[in-house]
Amino acid sequence: MKTLKKTVMILSCMAIAGGLLAGCGKKDTAQGTANGAKTEGKKYTFRLADTHPADYPTVIGDKKFAELVNERTNGRIKIDVFPASQLGEEKSVIEQVQLGAIEFTRVNSSPLAEFNKQFGVFSLPYIFDTDQHLWKFLQSDAGNKLLDTLETSKMKGLAYYSSGSRHFYSRKPLTSLADLKGQKIRVQQSKINMDLISALGANPTPMPYGEVFSSLQTGVIDAAENNFPSYDSSNHYEVAKHMILDNHQRAPEVLLISQSTWKKLSEEDQKIIKQAALDSVQTQREAWDKYEKQSEAKIRAAGVTITEVKDLKPWQDAVKPMIDKYRGEYKDVLDQIDSARK
Ligand code: GTR
Numbered sequence: 219m220k221t222l223k224k225t226v227m228i229l230s231c232m233a234i235a236g237g238l239l240a241g242c243g244k245k246d247t248a249q250g251t252a253n254g255a256k257t258e259g260k261k262y263t264f265r266l267a268d269t270h271p272a273d274y275p276t277v278i279g280d281k282k283f284a285e286l287v288n289e290r291t292n293g294r295i296k297i298d299v300f301p302a303s304q305l306g307e308e309k310s311v312i313e314q315v316q317l318g319a320i321e322f323t324r325v326n327s328s329p330l331a332e333f334n335k336q337f338g339v340f341s342l343p344y345i346f347d348t349d350q351h352l353w354k355f356l357q358s359d360a361g362n363k364l365l366d367t368l369e370t371s372k373m374k375g376l377a378y379y380s381s382g383s384r385h386f387y388s389r390k391p392l393t394s395l396a397d398l399k400g401q402k403i404r405v406q407q408s409k410i411n412m413d414l415i416s417a418l419g420a421n422p423t424p425m426p427y428g429e430v431f432s433s434l435q436t437g438v439i440d441a442a443e444n445n446f447p448s449y450d451s452s453n454h455y456e457v458a459k460h461m462i463l464d465n466h467q468r469a470p471e472v473l474l475i476s477q478s479t480w481k482k483l484s485e486e487d488q489k490i491i492k493q494a495a496l497d498s499v500q501t502q503r504e505a506w507d508k509y510e511k512q513s514e515a516k517i518r519a520a521g522v523t524i525t526e527v528k529d530l531k532p533w534q535d536a537v538k539p540m541i542d543k544y545r546g547e548y549k550d551v552l553d554q555i556d557s558a559r560k
Pocket of ligand 1: 426427445471
């Protein structure tokens with residue numbers, strides 16, 4: 219039923235997209251008013267897709283972004299936020315953004331890497347020591363340049379959002395690296411993530427986010443991995459009750475716009491949109507910090523077995539050959555990530 223609804227929405231949107239040649243956005247022309255230039259120009263209604271529920275920190279960031287754009291254009295540009303995968307799972311949403319059928323999305327950098335290789339660097343394990351290290355890199359010239367590389371993939375990166383760090387959780391006892399051996403572990407649809415799981419001695423199963431809960435519940439997979447907020451909001455903790463905290467990835471979230479939509483906007487509108495995206499980051503990061511703490515407390519109170527990894531060395535040693543395999547491809551950016559550590 220849900221899938222049928224989604225298909226109908228996607229098809230109708232694509233039909234509209236064909237007719238308007240302006241993505242799915244409705245376009246009109248606003249009257250200029252005494253308020254000045256910002257109210258003049260074309261009127262748009264755009265859509266922004268997010269996989270998370272309405273109260274999740276990324277969606278709070280999306281909404282702040284939409285609100286700022288609306289305010290700064292005096293209502294001329296309206297961005298409707300569609301949470302909870304209403305417009306589809308991340309891979310399909312990215313494809314639609316490339317076509318211009320969905321104008322905006324917030325996605326994680328791991329699935330994005332399948333569309334733009336450069337983003338794969340974030341999927342490499344244990345390359346950031348802390349969140350501070352990650353953000354120092356994201357806010358550097360190198361981090362900003364990476365957002366711009368999306369232009370070669372028919373998108374334009376607007377801003378990064380927080381996503382904390384990821385850990386493994388399983389239906390089976392999980393208190394050491396050895397316990398992961400042979401487990402069937404769901405990963406985001408990304409090649410590097412599959413290599414990561416194999417390097418740790420387990421079996422990777424790529425799968426859309428929305429299928430993970432029932433796959434854990436029925437035993438189609440043994441385990442998955444994510445940050446505390448997703449483990450909580452997806453209810454995965456109810457069916458996979460053993461977690462090990464290894465912080466293997468700090469893959470940030472990315473807010474982006476379809477390149478075809480971007481090109482249709484006036485220079486002034488482009489500036490408003492870019493700035494609103496950057497200005498929404500603070501709201502998202504504050505919401506993230508709050509939600510992350512609440513989720514961890516909730517999960518601990520729910521009786522999940524949580525093991526902290528005391529010595530990361532065996533984990534890092536296990537993935538070293540796979541990192542070395544990718545080192546050539548990501549040499550420059552890995553050097554920039556290293557220098558953000560200082
Ligand atoms: C979450 C991320 C989502 C999605 C999900 C997944 O942490 O915010 O965008 O990528 O992970 O595992 O599919």
